[in-house]
Amino acid sequence: MPDSQEQITAEIVESHRVYAKAREESGQESRHVLRDFAPYRSSILRHPKQPLVVAGDPEAVELTGPVFGVTDVTALDSDLTRQHVGEPMGERITVTGRVLDRAGRPVRGQLVEVWQANAAGRYAHQRDDHPAPLDPNFTGVGRCLTDGDGRYAFTTIKPGPYPWRNHVNAWRPAHIHFSLFGTAFTQRLVTQMYFPGDPLFPYDPIFNSVPDEQARQRMVAAYDHDLSVPEWSRGFTWDIVLDGAFEGEHR
């Protein structure tokens, strides 16, 4: 018998309460996600139970990382509305921001990858078989390299929310999946960008797997009216900060 939304919401609220109490007592803020977050049922058997082992090697290979260049992307990759013969259905948007390391320095010339559902909330993926229309003019995959300021920019359509089977009546808030590289393999990040004011936030166990409210807000883009283009597109900004040690960090 699948769980109800009421059950999942109760578990989320309890988990956040436990976190808030621990934060108050220890003064320690959690800046990341909890890998062990039972309201997201698929995480139960897919998180390690042993503590992570500190690598503790200043010469670790992971302190360097893969590089990408102009041969790895094409100009059309960053405009998800122009990858087919016709225009996709939906609200045209631009999403831009900077990729920074934890010291606030721009990550330059690195690969940013995105993927998302179409305006109806359907992925161009065989495993997404829920009854919303596919869009022949939208695949939902983009790539770009960050520029000299660490900036990325995509033109796309606003993805729709979509149902999933974590529990009865489970709906994901609209989101764009992001994959990011830093200068070191330790800085690798895969995350999701959300849209401001989504009414589905309190119901979603994935969004709420980040226990700290301020940390959750760092996954939410801002609407930026100055980036909107008259009679064409609405603009969103979202900066991304990569964690993890890297070679030369303390120089």
Add this chain to the structure above:
Amino acid sequence: MNPTPSQTVGPFFGYALPFPRGGEIAAGAGALTVHGHVFDGAGQPIPDALLEFWQADPAGGRGGAPGTLRRDPVNGAILGRHGLDFTGFGRVPTDADGHWTLRTRPPGGRPYIAVAVFARGLLHHLYTRIYLRGDVADPLLDRLTPERRRTLVATEERPGVLRFDIRIQGDEEHEETVFLDFS
């Protein structure tokens, strides 16, 4: 600065992140094959995991090279590595059996290939290492118990073919893979 939190790669990365010959960091004479399964805490193979590999080149160089995706400027198709540069980066989704295969050359310097594990259900990726041999002095291996150490060392099935299984969560019969903290 405060970091952006991680979120799961979800079930639908398969049409976006994998690319042709993603698991062929190097091919031809001198290349070895490393392969294995990814398992969950019930001992079941995970068919929707994505593995990334990063390693030094055979001379120990850690600079990598661009061109892992290398695109066709005519139609945008992914041509992949041209085989002259050693890009050091590989990416492989598990198949329906939870199995993956990597072809590469052994790294110079430190004797391991770095691995990042992503999967549906995994909210933040995990780092581990494939040590190509176990009889080495290593700052990480030397701090682990024999049971834990074994999870990081590939076993030779036959010359040129190594096996390396990844257990995201241990069960009664199987040791959980050692995962690393680089914060």
